[in-house]
Amino acid sequence: MSLFKLTLRNLLHRRFLSLLTVCAVAVTVAFIVLLSLSRQSVEQGAKKGYGPFDLVIGAAGSETQLVLNTFYHIGAPTGNIPLAVLDQVEQDQDVDKAFAMTTGDNYKGFPIVGMDSGYFVTRYGDRNLQDGNLYAHTGETIIGSYVAESLGLHIGDTFTGAHGLVQGDSHETAEAEHTEEHEEEHEEDHAAEAAGDSPDEAHDEEHGEEHAHESFQYTVVGILPALNTPDDRAVFTTVDYAWAVHGLPPEEREITAVLVKPASLLGAHDLKEVLDGSNGVQAAYTSQAVSDVLNAVDQGAQLLSVLTALCVILAAIAILLSLIAAVGERTKDVGLLRLLGKSRAYVWLTLTSEGLLVTATGLIAGLLLGHLGAFLLKDALFAQAGIQIEPYQWTPDHWLIAAGALSIGLLSSLGPAFRMYRMHPLALFKS
Structure with missing residues (x-):
């Protein structure tokens, strides 16, 4: 044997x-x-989540939160910054490319991101879309491959967004939010009375915001190829979508962040020194924030x-x-x-x-x-x-x-x- x-x-x-x-x-x-x-x-x-954008500019707060929200679509933004910051960055000679980003809404848990269409060429090169074309007008969107697969969206489909960045669209979440709504109604009424407004006026303002989102319709005009990055699970549209949804006049328009591709590392350092900490604005090195996350x-x-x-x-x-x-x-x-x-x-x-x-x-x-x-x-x-x-x-x-x-x-x-x-x-x- x-x-x-x-x-x-x-x-x-x-x-x-x-x-x-x-x-x-x-x-x-x-x-x-x-x-x-x-x-x-x-x-x-x-490491590949932020591409060539070594610097990101946003509202003062946590650098990690700013980077995670901007490039990985995780969590909430740190706030908004004046639109004039974009003009200041674009005029800097040490900046190769700069793109404004607006966010704050979602569709069935996927973030709606306002971004200039040139971002995709700078980030991914001259790659063809899986289907359709890039957006050109307010309300047109291109969606990530994961969003298209998960929700079954196709070219020509329409949808309406919702305020906030939620992580899911489950029935339990909806019930929890509905319960919290009732519990917070009395607190909101007291807060409105303390501010000198009637509870009815506060409720009308809230319902008016919801109606604004429901009345603004998006149309799918393109679907991104599989990029194997967080952009696969996002909905992209024009930067001005948030202004159009809320009907903001030019003097009230703000952006969430500015993605910067510097011409050199020295240029990125100089721009950070100029903008960081001025008027509630922060400039963060993307790689440093990502390294902090990796260390954790x-x-x-x-x-x-x-x-x-x-x-x-x-x-x-x-x-x-x-x-x-x-x-x-x-x-x-x-x-x-x-x-x-x-x-x-x-x-x-x-x-x-x-x-x-x-x-x-x-x-x-x-x-x-x-x-x-x-x-x-x-x-x-x-x-x-x-x-x-x-x-x-x-x-x-x-x-x-x-x-x-x-x-x-x-x-x-x-x-x-x-x-x-x-x-x-x-x-x-x-x-």
């Missing part, structure tokens, strides 16, 4: 314990693979690394206990093999190959489970953070994971194998 057949027969003889050991290894490997793919996707997605992610990953280490230890213990049980059951069989002329090396190989076979089986199952988990989580991760995880990607970490798993299996096998190796054949048989 060959060594492989003997090892396989021994494992099937203890199929329940062998299955538990394989499961322990598989779960550990799957967790490590999923963590590796997620971390790499977050790093890659964060790395700190969380370190905590997960501790959990991963515990899983690895438990998997090693499971392999060790499985082989110790095998030694206890097969002492007489091993003694008989030795008396029949099998060498100590053969006995050594039977036990070490058993540990390696269990580990290899768990490794393969874990790799499949890890990639399956990445496939199941990719839509949720992209919907929440605009990070595109690649479930079919094979990274250098995979080789390290495979080598580490097999090494642990081998090390766990050495103790029981060495114990059998040292014993005399007659002692093995008599025991």
Whole structure:
């Protein structure tokens, strides 16, 4: 009987314990693979999320919040800034390209972003749309590929937006908002009375804003190709959409942010020095804010690394206990093999190959489970953070994971194998 057949027969003889050991290894490997793919996707997605725009200008507040809202469409903007800031930036000789952005509305949870159409050429080059054309008039929109796929929108479809940046459109959210509406009505009435307005006037103003959004209609004129960036889950339209929705006169028009592609790093530094902290305006280095986010992610990953280490230890213990049980059951069989002329090396190989076979089986199952988990989580991760995880990607970490798993299996096998190796054949048989 060959060594492989003997090892396989021994494992099937203890199929329940062998299955538990394989499961322990598989779960550990799957967790490590999923963590590796997620971390790499977050790093890659964060770095390419802002493109060539090394500087962003917005209302004073958190730089991280400004960058996340502007480029990743996460969270709320820090506020609005005067439209005159855009003119000041465009006149700067150290600025290559600058685009104003307005935001604050959504359609079924996807942000509506006002942006000059030149942004797409600067950001993605001369790429063709998946369908349709770029917008040219107020109310026309182009939508990200993920939005089109999720909502089933096509060229020529129309819709109305809603105020605010919400993360979902579930029935539970609507019910919660409806309940909060009733609870806050009395507080709003008191606030209106304190300000000298009647409650009816405050309600009329709120209802008038809702009516303004409902009466302004958007038309889909284009669909972006799959960009694998947060722009896939946004609705883009002209910068003046917010002014048109609210009917703002020229003197009251504001923008949310200005995306700046500087002609040089020195130019970006000079522009930041001029604008940062003046009249409620801040200028932030995009890469620095993204690095702060990645550092926070790395700190969380370190905590997960501790959990991963515990899983690895438990998997090693499971392999060790499985082989110790095998030694206890097969002492007489091993003694008989030795008396029949099998060498100590053969006995050594039977036990070490058993540990390696269990580990290899768990490794393969874990790799499949890890990639399956990445496939199941990719839509949720992209919907929440605009990070595109690649479930079919094979990274250098995979080789390290495979080598580490097999090494642990081998090390766990050495103790029981060495114990059998040292014993005399007659002692093995008599025991």
